[in-house]
Amino acid sequence: MSEAMADRKLDRSHMQVSDEVAIQISNMNKWYGTFHVLRDIDLTVNRGERIVIAGPSGSGKSTLIRCINRLEEHQQGQIIVDGTELTSDLKNIDKVRSEVGMVFQHFNLFPHLTILENLTLAPIWVRKTPKKEAEEVAMHYLNKVKIPEQAHKYPGMLSGGQQQRVAIARSLCMKPRIMLFDEPTSALDPEMIKEVLDTMIELAEEGMTMLCVTHEMGFAQAVANRVIFMDQGQIVEQNNPHDFFNNPQSERTKLFLSQILGH
Amino acid sequence: MSDTHSNTAAYVRDTMIPQKAPPTGQVGAVRWLTENLFSGPVNTILTLLGVAAVYFLFVHLGPWFQNSIWNANSLAECREILDGASGACWGVIKDRWHQLLFGFYPQYTDPAIISALTGVDLATAKGWGDASVEAEKGFGVVFRYWRPSLTFILMVAALVPVLFDAIPRKALWFSAAFPFLAFWLLWGGSIWFPVFAMMGFAVGYIAFIALQRISSLAATVGAVLAPVIWWFFLAEPIGDAVASAIPISLVPIQSHDFGGFMISIIIGVTGIALSLPIGILLALGRQSDMPLVKWICVGFIEFIRGVPLITLLFTASLLLNYFLPPGTNFDIVLRVIIMVTLFAAAYMAEVIRGGFAALPRGQYEAADALGLDYWKSQRLILLPQVLKISIPGIVNTFIGLFKDTTLVVFIGILDPIGLSSAIRADSNWNGIFMELYAFIALCFFIFCFGMSRYSQYLEGKLKTDHH
Numbered sequence: 089m090s091e092a093m094a095d096r097k098l099d100r101s102h103m104q105v106s107d108e109v110a111i112q113i114s115n116m117n118k119w120y121g122t123f124h125v126l127r128d129i130d131l132t133v134n135r136g137e138r139i140v141i142a143g144p145s146g147s148g149k150s151t152l153i154r155c156i157n158r159l160e161e162h163q164q165g166q167i168i169v170d171g172t173e174l175t176s177d178l179k180n181i182d183k184v185r186s187e188v189g190m191v192f193q194h195f196n197l198f199p200h201l202t203i204l205e206n207l208t209l210a211p212i213w214v215r216k217t218p219k220k221e222a223e224e225v226a227m228h229y230l231n232k233v234k235i236p237e238q239a240h241k242y243p244g245m246l247s248g249g250q251q252q253r254v255a256i257a258r259s260l261c262m263k264p265r266i267m268l269f270d271e272p273t274s275a276l277d278p279e280m281i282k283e284v285l286d287t288m289i290e291l292a293e294e295g296m297t298m299l300c301v302t303h304e305m306g307f308a309q310a311v312a313n314r315v316i317f318m319d320q321g322q323i324v325e326q327n328n329p330h331d332f333f334n335n336p337q338s339e340r341t342k343l344f345l346s347q348i349l350g351h
Numbered sequence: 352m353s354d355t356h357s358n359t360a361a362y363v364r365d366t367m368i369p370q371k372a373p374p375t376g377q378v379g380a381v382r383w384l385t386e387n388l389f390s391g392p393v394n395t396i397l398t399l400l401g402v403a404a405v406y407f408l409f410v411h412l413g414p415w416f417q418n419s420i421w422n423a424n425s426l427a428e429c430r431e432i433l434d435g436a437s438g439a440c441w442g443v444i445k446d447r448w449h450q451l452l453f454g455f456y457p458q459y460t461d462p463a464i465i466s467a468l469t470g471v472d473l474a475t476a477k478g479w480g481d482a483s484v485e486a487e488k489g490f491g492v493v494f495r496y497w498r499p500s501l502t503f504i505l506m507v508a509a510l511v512p513v514l515f516d517a518i519p520r521k522a523l524w525f526s527a528a529f530p531f532l533a534f535w536l537l538w539g540g541s542i543w544f545p546v547f548a549m550m551g552f553a554v555g556y557i558a559f560i561a562l563q564r565i566s567s568l569a570a571t572v573g574a575v576l577a578p579v580i581w582w583f584f585l586a587e588p589i590g591d592a593v594a595s596a597i598p599i600s601l602v603p604i605q606s607h608d609f610g611g612f613m614i615s616i617i618i619g620v621t622g623i624a625l626s627l628p629i630g631i632l633l634a635l636g637r638q639s640d641m642p643l644v645k646w647i648c649v650g651f652i653e654f655i656r657g658v659p660l661i662t663l664l665f666t667a668s669l670l671l672n673y674f675l676p677p678g679t680n681f682d683i684v685l686r687v688i689i690m691v692t693l694f695a696a697a698y699m700a701e702v703i704r705g706g707f708a709a710l711p712r713g714q715y716e717a718a719d720a721l722g723l724d725y726w727k728s729q730r731l732i733l734l735p736q737v738l739k740i741s742i743p744g745i746v747n748t749f750i751g752l753f754k755d756t757t758l759v760v761f762i763g764i765l766d767p768i769g770l771s772s773a774i775r776a777d778s779n780w781n782g783i784f785m786e787l788y789a790f791i792a793l794c795f796f797i798f799c800f801g802m803s804r805y806s807q808y809l810e811g812k813l814k815t816d817h818h
């Protein structure tokens with residue numbers, strides 16, 4: 089377990105999983121050209137779940153979560169997000185995207201806009217929120233990720249950890265019901281990983297539905313209610329973190345865990 | 352935690368070294384010279400060759416500049432004054448600069464008004480060297496060519512808010528209205544023609560707003576159709592009616608009277624202003640998912656880039672006449688502007704495509720993930736960054752376009768180069784070359800260097816990665 093988690097006692101009072109389905113993926117297949125990247129994916133995510141997706145490089149983790157907000161298109165099967173099915177219908181896609189927040193490995197902040205403008209852009213142009221109100225909301229979330237003093241700087245002037253927290257705040261400003269994280273800490277120096285994980289933990293404590301692709305197994309053990317292990321485009325094993333780490337079933341999972349945990 | 356501070360450390364520094372001055376020979380002029388000019392045998396030889404070239408230029412051009420003659424009415428007079436020595440005869444510029452600027456644009460020549468405005472009484476003036484004549488030949492030109500002069504001043508005023516964002520944004524309304532105003536001032540005729548042309552855009556906007564409630568497709572179609580209907584069917588009868596009720600007009604002036612830097616600036620500035628948006632649309636079209644749009648854009652860009660500008664200009668001046676219905680009076684300057692704009696737009700599209708290629712994939716994804724639609728993510732996220740990356744290439748295209756306007760001389764438009772021949776055709780100035788070309792080159796240089804400096808200023812201003 090990573091050190092970052094050791095000093096933190098989670099407040100679990102709001103971390104409840106409801107029966108309501110947030111994401112329903114059934115029998116989904118995806119190809120890149122002729123390469124079958126996702127194979128027969130079945131996954132149901134209930135509201136309030138915190139799911140960590142793990143697996144070796146190239147196993148299709150990113151592709152899977154990018155299908156959930158249609159950054160990638162699936163060719164077979166069904167993906168229903170918050171009751172909206174993802175098809176080529178642009179209206180549905182926009183609806184899903186404005187309700188699903190996404191945090192990327194490389195932050196992808198808009199370098200030509202200030203932090204505040206990064207945060208208010210989508211609320212103003214997509215949600216049609218008045219500018220003043222959008223700025224108030226933005227400052228609220230900047231306070232939450234503990235960098236309100238950076239509001240008028242440009243992304244290039246911030247450290248990696250700060251940029252990633254801004255990226256999280258930017259997604260939150262759209263008041264999403266689901267958050268997707270694609271290796272949010274992989275591009276960060278070790279001392280910055282903690283500040284980003286702390287932000288994610290706070291989010292989990294508030295009951296946010298989260299899907300995280302991450303190699304932070306400490307985070308998985310402390311926060312996740314379910315760990316999904318993927319290999320070669322398939323879901324190989326899923327379990328609660330305790331059993332996943334202490335009692336893995338498949339050989340692939342065992343091999344992966346022995347490599348990543350170093351025993 | 353390591354134990355650096357415990358007693359077991361093998362070495363601990365207890366005093367810090369203060370900053371010292373660098374050794375002599377490593378600072379100042381000597382260092383700069385040895386590092387930059389004489390750092391090795393090749394560099395030394397190049398330095399000496401460079402010095403020799405500068406010396407050679409100076410020896411030959413120095414006297415020519417030093418013996419400059421400003422007050423002369425003909426080349427013969429210059430030669431007389433110079434008496435065999437080498438020297439520049441700038442008298443031609445002084446005598447004809449108004450022509451180099453405005454071509455054969457009709458002058459406003461009421462002597463009473465001119466002398467009232469300039470304070471010069473031409474009846475008592477004696478000739479070159481007389482202060483009043485100098486003044487009349489000098490800023491009097493501004494009044495005699497008041498229409499193009501005023502247009503130029505207004506153009507500067509219209510450009511300032513576009514170029515510098517410290518100017519209140521409301522000033523952009525003037526910039527938007529300027530093209531119509533400039534058209535009226537330069538070509539003359541009834542003021543209602545440009546006014547009603549301008550109203551077409553307002554009509555389009557109103558149609559867009561009104562139809563937006565129905566659907567965005569209807570709004571787009573309406574925004575295109577309404578102005579077309581306005582321009583082709585409504586503007587003329589209504590315009591004529593208003594014109595006969597309230598006649599405000601200027602003496603109409605034909606395009607073939609236009610010339611000099613005025614024509615270069617008209618073609619250049621219009622081309623620059625239009626080629627950027629068209630280039631952006633072409634670049635977007637080239638990346639489009641819709642095959643038809645994509646093929647049209649690729650075909651257009653590759654065709655235009657594959658032919659020399661001069662062939663397009665000849666097409667504009669000669670060939671179009673065969674295709675247009677007989678009797679149509681399609682202004683030659685307008686045709687040239689269209690060709691020059693299309694030519695520059697094709698290059699612009701490729702410059703901008705390069706900017707798109709340089710933009711990280713993550714920017715598209717972040718914009719998509721936030722739910723921005725295609726046009727919003729282009730306008731708010733992608734294009735601002737793409738244009739910023741592409742500034743050097745864009746300005747390069749602008750400068751190229753502006754200099755290429757000199758090619759219009761081949762289809763009989765009297766740009767500055769064309770006028771230099773026209774001036775030589777006068778027996779007074781027959782045989783004068785260098786001075787005219789030097790003046791024309793200097794003017795072009797000022798414009799192009801100005802654009803280059805502005806682009807550097809803009810790049811610096813838009814830098815956001817560190818402060």
Ligand SMILES: Nc1ncnc2c1ncn2[C@@H]1O[C@H](COP(=O)(O)OP(=O)(O)OP(=O)(O)O)[C@@H](O)[C@H]1O
Nearest residue numbers: 120121123125143144145146147148149150151152
């Ligand atoms: N645009 C693409 N075109 C073709 N193949 C792709 C594309 N994107 C990803 N792939 C391939 O699909 C497979 C899955 O990629 P994906 O990025 O989902 O893996 P991942 O599990 O996220 O890996 P990592 O841990 O390295 O991020 C990889 O083999 C990758 O090479």
Ligand SMILES: [Mg+2]
Nearest residue numbers: 149150151271
């Ligand atoms: Mg990945």
